[in-house]
Amino acid sequence: xxxxxxxxxxxxxxxxxxxxxxxxxxxxxxxxxxxxxxxxxxxxxxxxxxxxxxxxxxxxxxxxxxxxxxxxxxxxxxxxxxxxxxxxxxxxxxxxxxxxxxxxxxxxxx
Amino acid sequence: xxxxxxxxxxxxxxxxxxxxxxxxxxxxxxxxxxxxxxxxxxxxxxxxxxxxxxxxxxxxxxxxxxxxxxxxxxxxxxxxxxxxxxxxxxxxxxxxxxxxxxxxxxxxxxxxxxxxxx
Numbered sequence: 001x002x003x004x005x006x007x008x009x010x011x012x013x014x015x016x017x018x019x020x021x022x023x024x025x026x027x028x029x030x031x032x033x034x035x036x037x038x039x040x041x042x043x044x045x046x047x048x049x050x051x052x053x054x055x056x057x058x059x060x061x062x063x064x065x066x067x068x069x070x071x072x073x074x075x076x077x078x079x080x081x082x083x084x085x086x087x088x089x090x091x092x093x094x095x096x097x098x099x100x101x102x103x104x105x106x107x108x109x110x
Numbered sequence: 111x112x113x114x115x116x117x118x119x120x121x122x123x124x125x126x127x128x129x130x131x132x133x134x135x136x137x138x139x140x141x142x143x144x145x146x147x148x149x150x151x152x153x154x155x156x157x158x159x160x161x162x163x164x165x166x167x168x169x170x171x172x173x174x175x176x177x178x179x180x181x182x183x184x185x186x187x188x189x190x191x192x193x194x195x196x197x198x199x200x201x202x203x204x205x206x207x208x209x210x211x212x213x214x215x216x217x218x219x220x221x222x223x224x225x226x227x228x
Contacts, residue, residue, distance in 0.1 A: 035219075042203050042219040043154070087153060098144065098205075098217060100154045 002026045004101035006088055011107045016078050020086050020104045022071045028093030034062050034073045035087040037103070043087055046073065075106075083108045112138050114206045116220035123194055123227055131189045131223045133204030139184040140206035144217065145177075148201040160187040194227045201225075 004024045012018040024032070031050040035043035049055055049064035049071060061074040075082055088101040113136040123129050133143055141162045146154040158179055159167040166179035178190040187206075191198055201224055205217040 033217075040201070040222075040224070042222045044219070098156065100146075100156075103153045105151075 002090070002099050004088060004090060004099060006086075006101040006104045008102065009105045009107070011109060012078055014078055014080060014108055014110050017074065017076050018078060018106065020073045020075070020088075020106065022073070022088030022101055024069050024071070024088070024090050024101070026069075026090050026092065026099065029066065029090060030093050031091045032062075032064055032071050033089045033091065033098075034060075034071075035089065037085045037087060039085075046086075078108050080108050080110065082106065112136075112206075112208055112218040114204065114218045114220040116202075116204055116223050118223060119221060120224045121226070123225070125195055125227055126193055128190055128192045129194055129225060131191075131202055131204075131225075133187045133189070133206065133220050135185045135206040135208075135218070138206070138208050138210065138218075140187075140208065141184060142207040143181060143187040144205045144207070145179065145187075145189050146203045146205070148203060148222075154203060157189075191225065194225070196227045199225055199227045 006022050033048050034046040036046050037043040046060055047062035049062050054063045059076045064071045085103040085105050087103045090099050115134045117132045143160040145157045147157050148154050156169050157172045160179045160181040162181045162184055168174045176192055181187040201222050203222045204220045
């Protein structure tokens with residue numbers, strides 16, 4: 001079976017740093033993706049990890065530990081526009097199945 | 111970057127009618143496209159995988175006779191919701207897989223279609 005877990009909601013202050021965790025148990029693994037989704041819009045790609053370690057891209061970083069089935073997305077210097085849902089998705093071995101986690105709704109407060 | 115379009119962006123239909131949603135990859139070829147459904151405050155749920163020139167693969171619990179998928183070309187997949195009912199009201203999102211095999215950006219999402227069945 002496949003199971004992906006994320007916190008449902010998080011709140012942080014403008015300018016701060018927030019870490020959104022994702023744990024997964026899947027029958028196969030071929031990469032983990034993070035997407036940002038604003039209400040009523042399609043998801044937009046943020047990051048991709050297939051090997052253990054940290055991938056940094058501007059204000060966003062993503063970390064992966066395959067042995068622990070764990071990833072996190074780190075957002076620095078939070079801005080109001082970062083208020084959105086953040087989706088963790090795991091791709092299966094054959095690349096066809098792409099399972100999304102429940103998403104974390106982040107609210108950035110002034 | 112790769113662009114995927116969906117049409118229409120919003121549609122309201124009466125119960126019992128059928129609705130067709132188009133998904134197009136505008137600047138790349140996509141042998142595989144995916145259809146997702148998303149209910150309010152929930153995550154994306156994969157409905158089916160659409161393969162060019164062959165039958166779609168449906169996820170467990172998704173009725174293939176109700177959600178008809180056609181992938182007639184490398185740039186177009188359509189989802190037809192037949193005999194729609196109010197419970198089919200949802201946000202339908204497609205994504206396209208770039209056939210060139212660039213791993214990191216394998217799925218590009220369309221802007222979504224908001225379906226409301228009255």
